[in-house]
Amino acid sequence: MDIEVLGALSVRENGVSITPTAPKPRHVLALLALHADQVVPVAVLIEELWGQTPPRSARTTLQTYILQLRELIAGALSRDENERCSAKDILATLPGGYRLETRGGTVDYREFERRAGAGYRAMDAEDYNGAARRLADALSLWTGPALTDVQPGSRIDMEAKRLEEARLCALDQRIEADLRLGRHRELLSELTVLVNQFRMHESLHGQFMLALHRSGRRGEALNVYQRLRTTLVSELGLEPSAALSRLQRSILMAHPETAAPAGAVAAGTAAAAAAASGGRLVARVN
Numbered sequence: 001m002d003i004e005v006l007g008a009l010s011v012r013e014n015g016v017s018i019t020p021t022a023p024k025p026r027h028v029l030a031l032l033a034l035h036a037d038q039v040v041p042v043a044v045l046i047e048e049l050w051g052q053t054p055p056r057s058a059r060t061t062l063q064t065y066i067l068q069l070r071e072l073i074a075g076a077l078s079r080d081e082n083e084r085c086s087a088k089d090i091l092a093t094l095p096g097g098y099r100l101e102t103r104g105g106t107v108d109y110r111e112f113e114r115r116a117g118a119g120y121r122a123m124d125a126e127d128y129n130g131a132a133r134r135l136a137d138a139l140s141l142w143t144g145p146a147l148t149d150v151q152p153g154s155r156i157d158m159e160a161k162r163l164e165e166a167r168l169c170a171l172d173q174r175i176e177a178d179l180r181l182g183r184h185r186e187l188l189s190e191l192t193v194l195v196n197q198f199r200m201h202e203s204l205h206g207q208f209m210l211a212l213h214r215s216g217r218r219g220e221a222l223n224v225y226q227r228l229r230t231t232l233v234s235e236l237g238l239e240p241s242a243a244l245s246r247l248q249r250s251i252l253m254a255h256p257e258t259a260a261p262a263g264a265v266a267a268g269t270a271a272a273a274a275a276a277s278g279g280r281l282v283a284r285v286n
Contacts (some may be wrong), residue, residue: 001090001105003033006112007143009150013090014083016076018069023151024049025065032091032100035158041097048153060109060177066091066098068269109163110241112141115168128177135174159262168201175207184214195224199231202244209244213251221251 004010009030012018020026031048032040032212046058055061070087077083077090085103115138122131146163147156171194178187191208198204205228212221225240225248232238240248 001036001100001102002107003036003102003105004143005030005147005150006107006108006141006167009033009147011072013076014080018072018076018077018217020068020072022068025063025068026151027153027156028062028065029069029100030152030156032098033107033146034109034156036100036102039094039097039099044155045098050153051153066093083180108141109146111130112138112170113166115141116166119170119173120221123177124174127178132177132181133173135170135177138170139167139174169199171180172203172207175204179210182212187211188215195228198227200236202228202241206244206247209247217253218251222248225251 002010002012002015009019010017010031011029019029027049028045031045039229042059042062043121045062046054049062050058073087073090077085088236090101090103092101108172115134119131121140124126146160147186151154152160175187175191187207188211191204191211194204195201195208205224209221209224214220225244228244228268229240232240239245
């Protein structure tokens with residue numbers, strides 16, 4: 001079974017889609033896919049579908065959705081004459097819940113974590129070419145926001161935010177690697193889009209400032225800082241972090257060779273990404 005959640009939901013068995021079009025069964029499959037090869041308790045599925053006030057028929061209705069998913073799986077299995085598994089083996093009932101078995105298939109979010117981990121290790125080893133390549137490879141698995149075509153409940157919403165934070169961490173470090181390789185001009189168009197998308201993400205703004213400064217656009221780099229400061233003060237009542245303020249001062253001194261490295265602003269990447277995912281919080285980096 002092959003699972004994709006880094007964009008629209010796609011689940012395939014034997015290369016055949018088993019993703020239902022009906023919203024509720026699709027919702028159930030999405031949560032099972034996010035926890036593939038793990039038992040998802042019935043109580044968790046019910047809470048995801050109906051929140052804190054499920055109907056009396058919730059358990060029976062959930063069983064109906066499971067049956068519908070098994071019918072789709074059975075149809076996919078029937079395409080292979082040598083297949084010996086049943087739909088109940090793949091969408092298994094276990095004490096207290098259900099488990100979706102991948103049987104060694106691909107799961108895109110796990111592959112993303114594997115590739116991103118290789119990129120982080122390359123960064124730690126100061127192999128910036130390798131890091132940029134591996135992190136770009138990891139990010140290429142994303143085709144849009146996680147589970148963009150699923151109306152989430154509390155559990156899926158939490159998992160989607162976690163995945164988005166992981167994506168932003170990888171993106172932040174890929175840009176950091178590119179900056180260390182001197183690819184400042186190549187990054188300008190991408191960072192222009194990103195700072196408009198994440199208006200209070202300090203790390204991205206710091207990287208944009210540095211890329212502009214090293215591209216000979218000192219005034220624009222300082223303007224980026226002023227716009228961010230205005231946004232933070234007016235919307236959150238906060239000043240930019242000490243690291244970003246140091247970068248601004250180094251640019252004011254007009255000495256490109258002594259400007260703060262991107263890493264000084266990108267430190268604490270996980271916190272930055274977590275804040276940015278909501279689009280309304282500031283990343284406090286030191």
